[in-house]
Amino acid sequence: MSIQQNLEHILSRIRAAELRAGRPAGSVRLVAVSKTFPAEDVKACHDAGQRIFGENKVQEGLGKIPSLPPDTEWHLIGPLQRNKVRKALEYFTLIHAVDSLRLARFMDTVAQETGKRPRILLEVNVGNEDSKFGFFPETLEKEWPELSSLNHLEIAGLMCIPPPVENPEEARPYFRRLRELKEVLSGRGGATLTELSMGMSHDFETAIEEGATLVRVGTAIFGGRSYAPAS
Numbered sequence: 393m394s395i396q397q398n399l400e401h402i403l404s405r406i407r408a409a410e411l412r413a414g415r416p417a418g419s420v421r422l423v424a425v426s427k428t429f430p431a432e433d434v435k436a437c438h439d440a441g442q443r444i445f446g447e448n449k450v451q452e453g454l455g456k457i458p459s460l461p462p463d464t465e466w467h468l469i470g471p472l473q474r475n476k477v478r479k480a481l482e483y484f485t486l487i488h489a490v491d492s493l494r495l496a497r498f499m500d501t502v503a504q505e506t507g508k509r510p511r512i513l514l515e516v517n518v519g520n521e522d523s524k525f526g527f528f529p530e531t532l533e534k535e536w537p538e539l540s541s542l543n544h545l546e547i548a549g550l551m552c553i554p555p556p557v558e559n560p561e562e563a564r565p566y567f568r569r570l571r572e573l574k575e576v577l578s579g580r581g582g583a584t585l586t587e588l589s590m591g592m593s594h595d596f597e598t599a600i601e602e603g604a605t606l607v608r609v610g611t612a613i614f615g616g617r618s619y620a621p622a623s
């Protein structure tokens with residue numbers, strides 16, 4: 393299957409999941425995750441109509457960005473180090489994985505200096521896994537007042553990577569947890585959270601049924617990755 397065929401297939405599955413969930417067509421946006429794949433593959437996907445691409449490393453993204461037309465939107469989906477914040481804010485329109493108050497404060501300072509108000513998502517460790525990045529849900533609730541008062545950041549929503557499961561159905565409670573957390577935090581004021589970035593190749597339909605507005609799909613579009621991505 394070509395990248396174009398894969399893309400068409402994924403888009404039709406997204407559309408079907410929207411319908412099944414009683415959600416308006418177009419309420420879910422696809423982030424095509426191009427990490428480890430060359431700019432030529434991204435171009436093929438762009439030619440097929442896709443405009444949003446996700447990279448999980450700033451440096452790797454910067455290598456591809458100049459090769460794509462300016463109407464391409466780049467999202468950073470991987471962990472962000474402080475020394476990459478300036479570049480990230482310059483080249484990526486949405487940062488999906490802001491994972492600590494400390495990083496958010498630092499980004500707020502940089503944003504103030506550069507006169508920007510970047511859109512970001514907060515990553516939540518929905519499985520409460522020790523090994524994972526992201527805010528523990530309880531920590532996020534506790535730190536929300538300060539996070540939502542960082543005026544130079546637009547906190548647009550939440551993101552998660554649930555614990556690995558065999559069956560997409562097992563990921564459902566984690567997706568639901570993220571949606572509930574978004575509702576709780578939005579109810580407290582400070583920032584209106586509209587985005588839920590959740591769901592990957594093997595479970596994006598379940599995520600859509602639970603309210604995803606952004607799904608991050610790599611393998612099902614570009615094929616298997618030949619080396620394990622740093623995540």
Ligand SMILES: *Cc1c(COP(=O)(O)O)cnc(C)c1O
Nearest residue numbers: 425448469592593608609610611
């Ligand atoms: C690699 C990656 C994806 C895409 O995963 P696939 O299983 O290839 O669809 C999604 N989100 C993040 C954060 C990733 O690092």
